[in-house]
Amino acid sequence: MKLLRMWPLVSAALLVGCKIVILPMEGGSVVSASGAYDCADGHRCVIDVYDVFFDERFTAVPAPGYEFTTWRRAPERFCGGSTEACRLKTTAFPGNDALLDILESDKEFFLEPIFRKVYPGEYRITYRANDAPRVIDSNGRVIGSFIRTNEYGTSWDIQVNFEGLEAPYVLTVLEVAHAPVPQGFYHADIGYSGGDCSDQHRPMALSEANNEFDPYRVYMRGSERIYIPTPNGRPSELDFRMRWSAYGLGCEAYADFRNPVLSYPLSNTNLEIYFPLKVEGTDIIINQHLDLVI
Known part of the structure; x- marks a missing residue:
């Protein structure tokens, strides 16, 4: 699978890099609303973003016996601290040279869900x-x-x-x-x-x-x-x-x-x-x- 890169804008997390890396830990997977991306646990998935038409909502899906707690908060990670689905998009980039420069770069950003076993x-x-x-x-x-x-x-x-x-x-x-x-x-x-x-x-x-x-x-x-x-x-x-x-x-x-x-x-x-x-x-x-x- 491909890696994905994102950039936060205003109150939403917006994709601004060429690549976004999805890092599901043990206990679940990450899927997109469109069905185009499905990243299983333990896999490092990469999504390449080339244009200003990218708009996806990513959901952390826990495996049986696990629950999703939050997206990890750390440098270059998106939606950190949120417990909701993570929307990433480049549709607002046109007209913003700084964001377009990032879109054309090769820098990586990450989306990392945290799952935990339920007892x-x-x-x-x-x-x-x-x-x-x-x-x-x-x-x-x-x-x-x-x-x-x-x-x-x-x-x-x-x-x-x-x-x-x-x-x-x-x-x-x-x-x-x-x-x-x-x-x-x-x-x-x-x-x-x-x-x-x-x-x-x-x-x-x-x-x-x-x-x-x-x-x-x-x-x-x-x-x-x-x-x-x-x-x-x-x-x-x-x-x-x-x-x-x-x-x-x-x-x-x-x-x-x-x-x-x-x-x-x-x-x-x-x-x-x-x-x-x-x-x-x-x-x-x-x-x-x-x-x-x-």
């Missing part, structure tokens, strides 16, 4: 307005409210909310690997009953029995695997015959806890975090250190 019974993020500054991800989505940073300036607490759950939850992002780990930092305490470290094998929060457990902490295994403790979930003693994974340990390894361990069931959420995060009205930019999630 049965997952909790869906929602934003509830309050007096705290909003936290916005790199795709322009509001994910929550800024609460605080620790005394070292290395961890950031963000309040997030989920549909159907009244209480707010706290997501902690740890930015610097060598800095002191904040007390109550939960990213590492995720276990699995399966040896492949897959969340299809009952993800669970692990806590020594003599530690107080916080049911309103967000647990992160990578920026696209984010859980919360199952509301009203009942803990059980960890069966050490189960295989599980935690930060610093490989799959099929056992924990070296000194005290009895309780496991709390975790539930999937649809929260995915695209770094860097920005705190609205401030100069704070938050990046997750990749070594600090498993």
